[in-house]
Amino acid sequence: MGNHSSCDEVCKKSRRELQFHSDQGFQYTSQAYFNLTKEYGITPSMSRRGNCYDNALAENFFGILKAECIYRHKPETFEEANKMIDDYIYFYNHERIQLKTGLPPLSLRQSC
Structure with a gap:
């Protein structure tokens, strides 16, 4: 039962928030990138520097x-x-x- 409720929580969250995860490459840290993600309602998410x-x-x-x-x-x-x-x-x-x-x-x- 614990797994099912966790699945429900993940599904609910994924329906209301779209994220794009990337590393910290230059193209993902530019203002143009942040403006584009905002325009499309996407929350940018980045890994820690140098952490694969x-x-x-x-x-x-x-x-x-x-x-x-x-x-x-x-x-x-x-x-x-x-x-x-x-x-x-x-x-x-x-x-x-x-x-x-x-x-x-x-x-x-x-x-x-």
Whole structure:
């Protein structure tokens, strides 16, 4: 029961607040970036300086993307890479079964 109530809390929070988490790269610390996130109602979130563990989920996803997609198919053009990445993100969110949950990420989220 504890896990279910935690899931409910996370789902409620995610419905009311959209966040974009990044490292502290120059593009994410500019005023233009903050203005853009504000314009779209997005709350920026940043990892601590020099701490890769704060960004572990994003780093993990990009490692999987590279291993399962980019390194296997080696796109030759920007357009090909862009389509390949878009297709993979859709696959990852809608179809790719996560070992820990036995579900794709969006199926798990919708079950909350």
